Amino acid sequence: MGEIVNLNRARKAKAKADRAVQAAENRVRFGQTKAEKQKRRAEEEKAKRDLEGHKVE
Template sequence: MADVVNLNQARKAKAKADDKARAAENRVRFGRTKAEKSLETARADKLRRELDGAKRED
């Protein structure tokens, strides 16, 4: 004999699994560590300083 399945619980479990899969995909696509973010910021600051240092005054 088959087990009785609560369709409401099954629907919610499927939605939760889909949300977890989407979250994992977004972590891979958009997620960066704090170190990566700070490294990018430091590189941008250094580039800005170098460009400002190379300016000639009018």
């Protein structure tokens, strides 16, 4: 005889594995390293400072 399989457990395990794969893809696609985040923030702050410096009162 074959092995008895709980279908609910198998379904949930497959769904969990699918979510893990999707999460890994999202981390690669949308994730940024800490250095990239710091660089982006520094560029935004510089742009904001430059804009404030050009304002005429």
